[in-house]
Amino acid sequence: DTEVTQTPKHLVMGMTNKKSLKCEQHMGHRAMYWYKQKAKKPPELMFVYSYEKLSINESVPSRFSPECPNSSLLNLHLHALQPEDSALYLCASSQGGDSYEQYFGPGTRLTVT
Amino acid sequence: GQSLEQPSEVTAVEGAIVQINCTYQTSGFYGLSWYQQHDGGAPTFLSYNGLDGLEETGRFSSFLSRSDSYGYLLLQELQMKDSASYFCAPRIDSYKLIFGSGTRLLVRP
Numbered sequence: 001d002t003e004v005t006q007t008p009k010h011l012v013m014g015m016t017n018k019k020s021l022k023c024e025q026h027m028g029h030r031a032m033y034w035y036k037q038k039a040k041k042p043p044e045l046m047f048v049y050s051y052e053k054l055s056i057n058e059s060v061p062s063r064f065s066p067e068c069p070n071s072s073l074l075n076l077h078l079h080a081l082q083p084e085d086s087a088l089y090l091c092a093s094s095q096g097g098d099s100y101e102q103y104f105g106p107g108t109r110l111t112v113t
Numbered sequence: 114g115q116s117l118e119q120p121s122e123v124t125a126v127e128g129a130i131v132q133i134n135c136t137y138q139t140s141g142f143y144g145l146s147w148y149q150q151h152d153g154g155a156p157t158f159l160s161y162n163g164l165d166g167l168e169e170t171g172r173f174s175s176f177l178s179r180s181d182s183y184g185y186l187l188l189q190e191l192q193m194k195d196s197a198s199y200f201c202a203p204r205i206d207s208y209k210l211i212f213g214s215g216t217r218l219l220v221r222p
Binding site: 031033040041042043044045048050055056090094097098100101102103104105106107 | 143144146154155156157158161163200204207208209210211212213214215
């Protein structure tokens with residue numbers, strides 16, 4: 001199984017809502033990532049978890065809160081988002097620190113109204 | 114800071130060869146990755162150069178020159194399905210990739 005799955009595929013939320021994005025992989029990978037991608041732009045790294053510990057936070061606003069409940073799961077909790085947060089949110093995983101290949105999920109397309 | 118340059122768009126005909134160049138200036142450097150992304154799809158890994166030289170994977174090859182801070186992706190025997198965006202992505206530490214702005218490749222019949 002070389003797949004990263006993400007749910008939901010699409011999400012529309014108001015600025016006062018709280019929602020969560022979910023990511024799962026069963027490849028035994030020990031590093032997991034959240035990226036944000038705006039239309040016609042490259043993916044931008046948000047967070048990295050390594051061995052279930054947060055190792056990189058790219059100065060992301062606190063309205064985005066990541067969580068790694070176990071080595072296969074990664075969540076992104078969303079609260080009080082702004083319309084400019086509308087984007088494709090991509091999850092990725094890799095074997096670990098020595099691995100250069102990242103496997104991406106299909107993403108969650110988020111619209112904030 | 115980080116600086117990456119790659120062409121914004123390239124057009125080629127089916128069966129041809131195309132080269133997408135990437136120059137970079139980064140605060141750290143482990144190697145250079147290339148990713149492909151179709152419209153509406155996820156980025157998929159194509160190639161990685163950790164050392165100088167050429168890496169070949171089927172119709173795709175990638176080259177790196179560390180001394181010139183330069184790399185390229187070479188796509189041979191172009192097919193319509195190769196129409197996509199291609200990102201060079203220097204790996205600047207164990208986990209961190211910095212994606213370039215992307216090159217949109219259009220393959221025409």
